[in-house]
Amino acid sequence: MKAFAHLYTALDETTATKEKVAALADYFRSAPPADAAWAVHFLNGRRPKRLISSGKLRAWAAEEAGVPAWLFEESYQAVGDLAETITLLLPAGGESSELPLSHWVEERLLRLRGEDDDVQREDMVASWRELDSRERFVWNKLITGSFRVGASQQLVTRALTEVSGVPEGVIAHRLMGAWDPTPEFFERLIAPDTSDADVSRPYPFFLAHPLEGEPGTLGDAGEWIAEWKWDGIRAQLIRRAGRTFLWSRGEELLAGRFPEVEETGGLLPDGTVIDGELIPWLDGAPLPFAQLQRRIGRKNLGAKILDEVPVVLVAYDLLEAAGVDIRALPLSERRLRLAALVESVPSGRLLLSTAVPAPNWLAATNARREAREVGAEGLMLKRLSSSYGVGRRRGDWWKWKVDPLTVDAVLIYAQPGSGKRAGLFTDYTFGIWEGSHLVPFAKAYTGLTDEEIRKVDAFVRRNTLEKFGPVRTVKPELVFELHFEGIQRSSRHKSGIAVRFPRMARWRTDKKAEEADTIETVRALLSP
Amino acid sequence: MSLLHLTPKGLYCEAGDFFVDPWEPVDRAVITHAHGDHATWGSYSYLTSVPGVNVLRARLEMGARIRGVEYGETVALNATTVSLHPAGHILGSSQVRIEHRGEVWVVSGDYKTDPDPTCTPFEPVLCHTFVTESTFGLPIYRWPSQADVFAEINAWWRANAAAGRTSLLLGYALGKAQRLLAGLDPNIGPILTHGAVERMTGVYRQDGIELPPTQYAGAAGSRADATGAIVIAPPYADASLWSRRFGNHSTGFASGWMMVRGARRQRSGLDRGFALSDHVDWPSLLAAIEATGAGEVWVTHGYTGPVVRWLQERGVDAKAVATRFEGERAEVTETSQDELSDSAAPLPPSPAASSP
Numbered sequence: 110m111k112a113f114a115h116l117y118t119a120l121d122e123t124t125a126t127k128e129k130v131a132a133l134a135d136y137f138r139s140a141p142p143a144d145a146a147w148a149v150h151f152l153n154g155r156r157p158k159r160l161i162s163s164g165k166l167r168a169w170a171a172e173e174a175g176v177p178a179w180l181f182e183e184s185y186q187a188v189g190d191l192a193e194t195i196t197l198l199l200p201a202g203g204e205s206s207e208l209p210l211s212h213w214v215e216e217r218l219l220r221l222r223g224e225d226d227d228v229q230r231e232d233m234v235a236s237w238r239e240l241d242s243r244e245r246f247v248w249n250k251l252i253t254g255s256f257r258v259g260a261s262q263q264l265v266t267r268a269l270t271e272v273s274g275v276p277e278g279v280i281a282h283r284l285m286g287a288w289d290p291t292p293e294f295f296e297r298l299i300a301p302d303t304s305d306a307d308v309s310r311p312y313p314f315f316l317a318h319p320l321e322g323e324p325g326t327l328g329d330a331g332e333w334i335a336e337w338k339w340d341g342i343r344a345q346l347i348r349r350a351g352r353t354f355l356w357s358r359g360e361e362l363l364a365g366r367f368p369e370v371e372e373t374g375g376l377l378p379d380g381t382v383i384d385g386e387l388i389p390w391l392d393g394a395p396l397p398f399a400q401l402q403r404r405i406g407r408k409n410l411g412a413k414i415l416d417e418v419p420v421v422l423v424a425y426d427l428l429e430a431a432g433v434d435i436r437a438l439p440l441s442e443r444r445l446r447l448a449a450l451v452e453s454v455p456s457g458r459l460l461l462s463t464a465v466p467a468p469n470w471l472a473a474t475n476a477r478r479e480a481r482e483v484g485a486e487g488l489m490l491k492r493l494s495s496s497y498g499v500g501r502r503r504g505d506w507w508k509w510k511v512d513p514l515t516v517d518a519v520l521i522y523a524q525p526g527s528g529k530r531a532g533l534f535t536d537y538t539f540g541i542w543e544g545s546h547l548v549p550f551a552k553a554y555t556g557l558t559d560e561e562i563r564k565v566d567a568f569v570r571r572n573t574l575e576k577f578g579p580v581r582t583v584k585p586e587l588v589f590e591l592h593f594e595g596i597q598r599s600s601r602h603k604s605g606i607a608v609r610f611p612r613m614a615r616w617r618t619d620k621k622a623e624e625a626d627t628i629e630t631v632r633a634l635l636s637p
Numbered sequence: 638m639s640l641l642h643l644t645p646k647g648l649y650c651e652a653g654d655f656f657v658d659p660w661e662p663v664d665r666a667v668i669t670h671a672h673g674d675h676a677t678w679g680s681y682s683y684l685t686s687v688p689g690v691n692v693l694r695a696r697l698e699m700g701a702r703i704r705g706v707e708y709g710e711t712v713a714l715n716a717t718t719v720s721l722h723p724a725g726h727i728l729g730s731s732q733v734r735i736e737h738r739g740e741v742w743v744v745s746g747d748y749k750t751d752p753d754p755t756c757t758p759f760e761p762v763l764c765h766t767f768v769t770e771s772t773f774g775l776p777i778y779r780w781p782s783q784a785d786v787f788a789e790i791n792a793w794w795r796a797n798a799a800a801g802r803t804s805l806l807l808g809y810a811l812g813k814a815q816r817l818l819a820g821l822d823p824n825i826g827p828i829l830t831h832g833a834v835e836r837m838t839g840v841y842r843q844d845g846i847e848l849p850p851t852q853y854a855g856a857a858g859s860r861a862d863a864t865g866a867i868v869i870a871p872p873y874a875d876a877s878l879w880s881r882r883f884g885n886h887s888t889g890f891a892s893g894w895m896m897v898r899g900a901r902r903q904r905s906g907l908d909r910g911f912a913l914s915d916h917v918d919w920p921s922l923l924a925a926i927e928a929t930g931a932g933e934v935w936v937t938h939g940y941t942g943p944v945v946r947w948l949q950e951r952g953v954d955a956k957a958v959a960t961r962f963e964g965e966r967a968e969v970t971e972t973s974q975d976e977l978s979d980s981a982a983p984l985p986p987s988p989a990a991s992s993p
Contacts, residue, residue: 121898122908122909123887123908124905124906124907124908125908174776176776177950179946180775180776180943180946180947183775183940183942183943184775184776184777187775187777187897187940188777188897188899189899190898190899193897193898193899194777197776197777197778197779197896197897198776198777527899528899528902529899529902529903530899530903531897531899531900532897532899532900533903559903559904559905
C-alpha cells in the first residue's frame, strides 16, 4: 500500500505530463505484477461495485473522529470529496503499511462484500487505524469507488510502453474490453508477443476533434466525406468465434440491452467488427435522444418499449473483416467493404451511415444547416485516405456541430461543486420569465473561467436570500447566455421544457434580469 | 448592555466612540492588523500596536495619523479603557481589549497560537465577551506540525534546485512571506522576492526582525539567475507574465486552504500546496475560546455557522456576526486584490510595470 500511495502522491503533486509518466513507469518497474495489475485496473477508472453505502461510511467515520453528524456534513460541503473528508477528520494515523496493494484489495477490500454491518464497520475502523494518512486517503478512494487522479488512460499506456517497449497502440488495445486484474493479465499486457487474442475485445475508439473554424481550412472538399453526426451511443458490434459482443465507448458490455442489434450481430460473418452509433429509429427517421434514455434506465425491456423505441446501429466504419484488423486501410476502402457487408445483412437493424453529398464546402455548409431537421447534431468530416486511429487525434476526423441554440437566463439557485470545485458555488440553476415569475429552466455547471467562477461565488455569498441545505436562493440579478444542443417538451420539468447539454456561453454583464428571455420565446424554439 | 454594535461601517463601540477594523473611513479606527480586510484607507486617525505602526503605515496613505501603543498599555478612549494584546497573526497584530464599567470585551482580529519567529506570540486575555475569527472553523483543519511543513518546503526546493528548476513559492506578501523566509534553509540557494514581498520584508527588517538575505527578483533579468533559487511571490503573481521569466519552474502555495486537495486543484498550474496558516486551526480555536473564560462569544470572518452551533451545543452563548468580507474565501480574493495595489507602489519599482 505504501508504494501505491506514494505513486498517488507523486501523480498528485505535479502538473507536468513527463513527470507523471516517469512516476507511473517507476511504479510499474518495481511493483509486483499482482500489484501492477490492480494499479492499472484502478488508474483506468475501473472500480469494484459499491461495497459500503456512503451513509454508513459517514456515520462510522464521524464516530471514529468524534464529530457529530451535522459537523461531518458541514466538513464534507467544504471538502467536496468523501474519501478526503474522512481522511481529514480521523484522528492521527497509524504506521504505514508494508503489505502490498494486492493484499489490501483482495484480502481486505473485496472481503467486505456481503459482510453484515458490524463486521464491515469493524474492518473499516481497523483499516483506518493501520494506515498512515496518505495511505488512508488512497484506501478511502478505493472504498468509495471514486478513484481518479490526474493520470489519463493515455499516460498509463505511455508509461507501460516505456517499461515494456510494446507499442502504445497494442497496449491500448489490450486494455480494452473485459479483463481481470491478475498477475497473468499484467504479464500479458506488457508481453512483447503481439499474437494474443481475446474474442470479445473491442478496438480503441477513434474520436474526432471539434472543428472550430471554417471547413475551407481542410483543403480540397473532394478528399473528404461528410456524414451526419448522430446523437446516440457510440458502439462496436463484434462477431467472433460464433459469438456477438456489443460494447459502448465507455467500454461497457451492453449485453441484453439492445437485443435487436445483438440479434443482427448473429447474421454477420465471423471475424467482423463494426463501429457505429446506437440510435432510436422509427419509420426511417431518428427519435430524440430522450427516447433512448427511456430504454437506458430499464432493467427489463418489455415488448411495449421495444416496439415504441426500436434501436438500430448506424454503421460508420469497419475495423475487422474476416478476422483481420483493417484499421490501417484508407477509409474509402473500409467504407466500400462496410457498404457491401451492410447490404448483405438482411436486417433493418443495421444501417449504413450515408454520405451527405458535399462536392464542395458550400454544399457541406448548407447541409450542416439542415442537420437539426434531419435529427442530427451536425456533420462529421473524415478524410477519405485516413486510417482508423486510436483516441482523439487532430487532423483526419472532425466533428462539425450545428450552432447551438441560445437563451438568456437568470441565475436563481446556486450550490457548491465537488472535487476540484469544492467550497465554491459552481453549480447553478437558471430561470426564465413566466409572467412576473422566474421559472427554473436549466442547470449548468460549465463554461465559466476560474476568474468568473470566483466572482459569481462572491456574488452568491453576498446575495443569498434563503438556504435549503447546500442550495442557496440568490437575488435574481445575474444574466447568462446559455447554449444547448436540443430542446424538448417535458412533463418532468417545471418549465415544461428539457434541454440537452446546457452550458454557460457568456456572462451577460450588459443585461439586467428583466431583459432575460421569457418562456414564450423559449417555447418558440420547440419544433412543432 | 452591548459594548459593541455591528454597523454598516463595521464594529462600533459607542461608549468609546471608535470602530474596530472598520471597512469604511471613520473618525477613529482601532486596527488589529494591517491586512486589507482589517485595515482600510481614509480614516481620520488610527490606533494600533507599536510593532504594528510601520507595517500599517506601509499599507495606508502617506500622511495617515497612526498612534502606536505598547502591548498591554492602557489608553482611555472616552468612557472606555482600551489595551492591545499580541494575536500572533503577523507583525504587530493585536487583540483589542475594551473595558467599560467592569465589563470586558476582547476582539481577536486574526490570530494563531502556533509559534512564529516574526511576531510576538498570542496571549490569551480573560473577558466576558470574546469576538473571534473563524476562518478555519471546521474540524478538517488541523495543522500539521510547522517543523514538518518547513522540512517539506525545503525538501521541495532542494529537489527542484537539483533538477535545475526554479521554485516559485506563493504566499501573502505581508506576514506569510516573512514567516516563510524565516523558515527557509538559505544554504540551498539564493532567495528572490517579488516587489510586494521585498517591500514588506524591508519593513520587517527595519523593525528588527531577522530574516535571511533576499534579492529583489525584478533585477534578476535573465533566466539563468533564478535557476536553483526560490522565489517568494504573492498569490496573484503566478498567473501573470511576471512568473514566465522563470522558465522551468515548480509552483507551490503556502496557505491553510492547502489542507484540502480541491482548493489546490482549483488553481491551475499549482504543483504543491503547503498547509501553513497564520490562523488558528479547529482545536486551537476551541482552546483559545475556552482560555478567555468568556460567557458570550461572537463569531465572525469564516465558518461562523458551524462554530456557533458547536459552542451552543456546549452551553456557550454564541452568535454569528456578519462581515463584509465573507471569510471562507476572503484570504484568497480580497487580500490579493489589496496586495495587487501594493506591487504598484513607487518603491521598489513595480516589476509588472517595469517589464516590457
